[in-house]
Amino acid sequence: MRVLLIEDDAMIGANLARALEGVGWSVDWVKDGVLASSAWLDGDYSCVLLDLGLPRDDGIQVLRKARARGDATPVLILTARDSVEERIQGLDTGADDYLLKPFDFQEVLARMRAIMRRSHGAADSLIGTKEIQLDMGTREVIFHGRREQLTAREYALMYALLERPGAILSREQLENRIYGWGEEVISNAVDVLIHGMRRKLGNECISNVRGLGWRVRAL
Incomplete structure (x- = not known):
């Protein structure tokens, strides 16, 4: 899965990007507000990690522009701005959660899972259908009750x-x-990824629509 990391602090950004890539995320990292808005508009992200104190365009402005055009990508603000007023502003502008620096990486991951889960209207870590589900907590796919562990790429595909x-x-x-x-x-x-998933779960887990692409059945 892809995450847009918007962070101007070189050390925090590099450490966070490295840690996210280490658990299987593909990370696009930008360091100022103007580039952030451009990347967000052009990309297809599962989650956005947003600092507020950015050069050129403030993080609140970046978030406001995205929400104004109807972009509902889950957003986790990561910032040193700790006043109640600033937290309220971030959430009211459209952020899904707000985490203060310094933070623990495992908490960042947990909060990312939570806001992504809520974006699908799920009360627990499972998204999908009655037939096939993805467990975002364990990074497993469940097909007809059978669990299979996924690689990072397989997980991104199934998500x-x-x-x-x-x-x-x-x-x-x-x-x-x-x-x-x-x-x-x-x-x-x-x-190759779809072939691998079919070998694990059976050919019926992912359907091919000739000339258009792939899907899972909406059951």
Whole structure:
């Protein structure tokens, strides 16, 4: 899955990007508000991590622009601004959660899972259908009651498909959800991932819609 990291502090940004990549996220990192708005507009992200004290455009302005155009991507603010008024402003502008620096990385991950879960209307860590579900807490897929552990790429693939069961996603859309900037994407990367999932779960777990892309059944 892809996350947009908006952080101007070089040390915090590098450490956070490295830690996220270590648990399987593809990270696009930008360091000022203008670049953040451009990246957010062009990208297809599962989550945004947003600092507020940014050069050129403040983080609140970046968030306000995204929400004004109807972008509902889950947003976790990570900032040193600790006043009650600033926290209220961040949440009222459209952030899903607000975490103060310094923070523990495991708490960042837990809060990311929580806001992504809420974005799907899920009360627990499962998203999907009655037939197939993704456990965001354990990074497992559950198909007809059987659990299978997923690699980082498989998890990103299944998250994209189960985010909107029944929706057809093209090759380009899936590549955009799975890979970050600068990551080499071989021509049949999506096919290889889907083939691997079918070997684990059976051919019926992911359907091909000829000429359009792939989907999971909305049951």
